[in-house]
Amino acid sequence: MALYEHVFLARQDISGQQAEALVEQFKEILAAAGGSVGKVENWGVRTAAYRIKKNRKAHYVLMNIDAPAPAVAEMERQMRLHDDILRYLTIRVEAHDDEPSAMMQKRDDRRGPRDDRPRGPRPPRSDGPAGGGTKDEAKAEAKPEAKPAEKPADDAGEAKAEATKDAEK
Numbered sequence: 001m002a003l004y005e006h007v008f009l010a011r012q013d014i015s016g017q018q019a020e021a022l023v024e025q026f027k028e029i030l031a032a033a034g035g036s037v038g039k040v041e042n043w044g045v046r047t048a049a050y051r052i053k054k055n056r057k058a059h060y061v062l063m064n065i066d067a068p069a070p071a072v073a074e075m076e077r078q079m080r081l082h083d084d085i086l087r088y089l090t091i092r093v094e095a096h097d098d099e100p101s102a103m104m105q106k107r108d109d110r111r112g113p114r115d116d117r118p119r120g121p122r123p124p125r126s127d128g129p130a131g132g133g134t135k136d137e138a139k140a141e142a143k144p145e146a147k148p149a150e151k152p153a154d155d156a157g158e159a160k161a162e163a164t165k166d167a168e169k
Helices: 016-032 069-081 107-111 135-142 155-168
Strands: 002-011 036-052 055-067 085-093
Touching: 002 016, 002 069, 016 036, 016 055, 016 069, 055 069, 055 085, 069 085
Parallel strands: none
Antiparallel strands: 002 055, 002 085, 036 055
């Protein structure tokens, strides 16, 4: 028989006991077809990444399944018909993990040690201005203020300017 990891999402409106009843119902379907369910992890109510059938949260449940393909197909068919099941995903695996899944581990256990950089006070910055001071002062020393460039005068513009000066007098 093949090994599968199966995760399904049930509506948040149902209680925890009803979610466990769903697990038992699907276990019976698999057992009737010659399969078995190993580990079951109830991940609880979690926020979904996006809305699924007008639900933002759902009960997440993981099941490790050892069953023939027709048994899994029948269980998935029953899940498609069930109103409380929002989504499901079944993946065939080579072997089941006996340890808790990544979702059940503490956040610190998942990341591992953070030895990527030393801890302690920060060293002084070397990219700042040489004589101390602020970045604004360093910019002012680096760039002298540029005077606005004068526009080259065109003959038509000068004639109009002179005409307006004469008219004002």
